[in-house]
Amino acid sequence: MRALVLNCTLKPSPAESNTAKLAAVVIEALRKQGVETSEVRLADLNLPPGVSTDEGPGDDWPGVHEKLLASEILVVATPTWVGRxxxxxxxxxxxxxAMISETDDEERPVAYNRVAGVVVTGNEDGAHHVISELSGGLADIGYTIPGQAWTYWNRGPGPGPSYSETTEGHEWSHKTGQAMAHNLVAVAKALAANPIGRPQ
Incomplete structure (x- = not known):
């Protein structure tokens, strides 16, 4: 089983990413369950605007798309900015x-029988809103969202330290991230054993 983590930090490599650090907890938990896991920092790629799988010369999205189709588990990791x-x-x-209209060999949307979860960091509140926004979008695309398939860390209202600048709240975020990984794998295995069929 394979998992892909898409880090949506605004910081290109090699800048330190608080989001990557919390996502690493989930990655470790997935690997302990035997899941082959890779991570892509999208800020390092050229991703022009559009709603197709390939927007032409220089577009790096087709490579990401290939990784999505090769993975049963997707983890989207994002910081919170202005509550979003x-x-x-x-x-x-x-x-x-574009994946909504793409189908597999059995004429099912290509995201069917894949699961997804969300990791959020930020020194402001709004994590549950971010989780809802991303989970809703991923479900529209066809991903199955297991129960408690998320973890987050935030400082709460007002300015404050970032995730890597304090240990406050880490224990809860890490425990929740480990549970998230467990739930993602459990549902991915269930779908592999009893896949969603072609819509009639």
């Missing part, structure tokens, strides 16, 4: 829109 997912996370959903 990052602009890169929104761009990701827009580019994934």
């Amino acid at each position: 997912p990052s602009s890169i996370a929104q761009r990701m959903l827009e580019r994934m829109d």
